[in-house]
Amino acid sequence: VSKKPNKDHRLWIRKDSAGSGKKALCLVNTVSKLPNEKEAVYGALDRWTAFESEFPIIAAAKALEMLKKRRKWLQIIQVTKWLMSKGQVLTWTTYDTLLLALSMDGRVDEAESIWNTILETYTRSVPKKLFSRMIQIYNTRHLPDKVLEIYADMEELGVRPDEDTTRRVGRAFASSGQEDKQKPVLEKYLKKWKYIHFNGERVRVRRAGPLA
Template identity: 85%
Template sequence: MAGVFSLRIGSRLAGSTPSASATKGGGSGRGRPTGSRALVSKKPYKEHHLWIRKDSAGSGKKALRLVNTVSKLPNEKEAVYGALDRWTAFETEFPIIAAAKALEMLKKRRQWLRIIQVAKWLMSKGQALTWTTYDTLLLALFMDGRIDEAESIWNNIIQTHTRSVPKKLFSRMILIYDIHDRSDKVLEVVSNFYILTIS
């Protein structure tokens, strides 16, 4: 009898202990130890730049509105500058992205005089032009027959940005001088290019 009694008590005790699978986190999870932690996968933090969205939001519409406005104006500096001033009158930040897009639109429409006027207005406002807009301005001056002004802008670029002028602008000026049979100026631009790249 004692053997049977001890066998029953042993089987009850064995049934009351948690199984190995339960302690390791298997099954339904009821037998999980109180000190265990569940691994939670965290999503990577994504940084939001609200000012980038603010600058780029609606810039295409602003650019198109500017292009349509200046295209209807007479070829007078005062009229164009006045319209450009009104275009920025209620802006909290200067719409430089929209202005750059407007220059690209004017380039596609081949409105060279308007490009010159808008670019010079940007300069008068102290807004630095990108290399793309500088290239567009040089092209517009060339197409409008204003080679002396293109040369003046180019010399200012070389003196101000001694080491960062892209090859595209050198190529633009070489082409301009070559078309106008200014071989001396072509050699000057080429020598400046080699000096800047070597230094």
Template identity: 80%
Template sequence: MAGAFALRLAPRLAAVPPGRGKGGGGASRGAGSRALVTKKPNKEHHLWIRKETAGSGKKALRLIDTVSKLPNEKEAIYGALDKWSAFEPEFPIIAAAKALGMLKRRRKWLRIIQVTKWLMTKGQVLTWTTYDTLLLALFMDGRVDEAESIWTTVIQTHTRSVPKRLFSRMILMYDIHHHPDKVLEIYADMEELGVRPDEDTARRIGKAFVAFGQEEKEKYVLDRYLKKWKYIHFNGERVRVRRDGPLA
């Protein structure tokens, strides 16, 4: 019986880790000592390296100061802008984008057109924001034909990736310049590409249909794209009501 107990106990004794049993290696350590573990420092790996943006604001201001002092001549503008970017190891994309934003806030429409067209010759900073800013500048400067030419290039090149705001920009321009036929052409492109107009754009589209005596199509557009609910001030409070309800 004692032999059978010893056989069952032997595997358990063999499983005791070193230094845990009596007289084990752990007994030689101090009572409060701990083993020192050296950990390797973590190395961070970045898939994307952020471009250096330091000084881009000063570069943008230098661009604005440069073009502001020049006459409205293409050769003079382009030559100065070439010198502005000549000594940069990489094209100053961030500075150029900031400069366009500053010119937009200052409402310098002609300078925006000049700088943007120069960027287009370089193939740089051709973002949707840049195109939108250029279309706005052409519209504000009264150059509808040029804006239409830029729009045609954009819609033919990118087609299904053109954002809603560019469609809205063109419809706004054509509406203000009294071209309802052009408004409806843009709307037809939006319908084909599945772009849903915002409420202001939908009203301008409806207005274009009215100009051609098609009030039923105006009602269709407004019913389809205007929200069913809107907020009004009633008895000193802001309340939500149905657009076609009695309070509307």
């Protein structure tokens, strides 16, 4: 016999979701007005959680998404570091947002340091998107040798790059004078088929070659 959904429980979920959204917006508005001073930021964030019986991690995650949409990179860094200082375990999405924010704020060395810590701590659990993020960061900064270092880690750990990452790796090989390794990588990881729009429809066609 199937049980009917608990309406009260579902209402509670909706109320909780709405409440966390409002609290997230409060955090965003708060940090957006603060000076770039650790004591001021951490003090305000501590007050944000002062009367909570449980740490508002859902609201914090929503706040980070809001800050990302608004391209508030410094504030993302501040909030994330505060979360880490509170012993909160970051999700992969939060780590990805932090790495992006550090890069956009011109703090690539710091992003690299955090990345190395992530890789040393979690190794085989690190998801593809974080490898892709670091390759994107290094590609944007025109650091082909760094791109190839990340790619070497992916190969060692059996992480298959997506197509955008594969193209960046291919360009890195070409930029570093290793053109002979570019084509094999593209042939190995790029799909044999691609999609194009023709007469208003999405059509699958075979690639003419690895660079097509």
